[in-house]
Structure formats: C-alpha cells, structure tokens
Amino acid sequence: MNFKLIIISFLFTLASQAQEKKQNDTIKIEINSNTKTIYVLGGIASVITKEDLAFAKKYKIQFHDFGCIAPTNFKEYETKNAMVFEYLNKTFGKLWQKEIKPSVLGFEKWLNRK
Template sequence: MKTIKIILFLLFVINCSYSQEKKQNDTIKIEINSNTKTIYLLGGIASVITKEDLAFGKKYNIQFHDFGCVAPTNFKEYEEKNVWVFEFLNKTFGKQWQKEIKPSVLGFDKWKKK
C-alpha cells in the first residue's frame, strides 16, 4: 500500500513539474509576440530604473520590470526572456540599442559575449 502511494505521489510531482515548464515556455512565446516587450532588472531597495531607461523604453517600445530587493526564484527564466527581447531588438533596430542600454540588465553581458 505504501509503494502505491509513493508511486502515485511521484507521478503527480512529475506531471506538475512538466506542466509548469510548458506554461513557462508558453508565457515566453506570448510575451515575445506582444506589442510591448519587457526587460527584467534586478534592483535593490530603491528602484534601478532611471530616466535614461524610461527614454530607452519609449524609443524602442520596451518596458522595464524591477524585481526590487527580492530576486525571483526562476532567475534563468527571466534571463531567457531578456535574451528573446535582445534578439528582437537586434532584428528590429540593428546594434545601436546595445550602446544605449545599461549593461547591468539581467543576462545582457552573457548574451553580448555569445
């Protein structure tokens, strides 16, 4: 009886994790296809979004999301979302935007080195 409960529990856990991963990938696709793209930032107690960031956002139709002092648990997912936005900006605006964005944006340094 215990083994049956354990097997059912494991099947439930595996199914939940697969469903969550699929939802995350679907979320990335939805965000990439939306009109306004979001770049995610790791901040601190005070907001790290500056006037220059807001001007950049207006120029390239980008919005910024600052996590504040609480980093997300799925850090990699937000890096991946930012990479999609970087690729979109490259295809749409060329490389000029790279000189204007702050280098501390989540995942930008890794992406630029590739």
C-alpha cells in the first residue's frame, strides 16, 4: 500500500514540475516577443468574459487563464502583469484602468504600489 502512495506522489510531483517548466518557458518566450499577456487566475470554468475579450482587442493584449492549476510563482506573474500595466499606461494613458477587472493577478497591488 505504501509503495502505491509513493508512486502516486512521485508521478504527481513530476506532473507539477512539468507544468511549472512549461509556464516558465512560456514567460521567457513572451518577454522576448511583442505579445503582451495579462495573466488571470481561473478555476474549473474560464474567468475570461466577453468584456475581457473586447478589452484585449481594444488594447492589443491577450489574457491567459491558468484554469484550475494555479502557478506556484505568483510574484513572477505579478511582475509580468505589472510590466503590461506600465505598457498600457504609457501607450493608452490611465483610461484602461477603469475598464480592466480588478481581480486580474497583481492589479490591485500595482495600483497601490505608491
């Protein structure tokens, strides 16, 4: 019985590490591209709404919903989002801040950074 639990635990750990590596590789690619991505924490159902899609089209960004597998490195994604928020401020002024949903990862923290 213990052997089965060890095997299951090992497989779960491998799957988690593979998911985290995939997420880290994605960030490295995005930092070097012109694509601006805002990361959101989802769940079983997507949290990206039609209003979010309209926002993305208007401001030429995209959203990435993590779904039910939340990242382990929140600070990295908050930092990435903060870079996009700065880009939006520089490119479009502050109007976009009233249009984005406040639950976006790191948005409230970024607003209150001063």
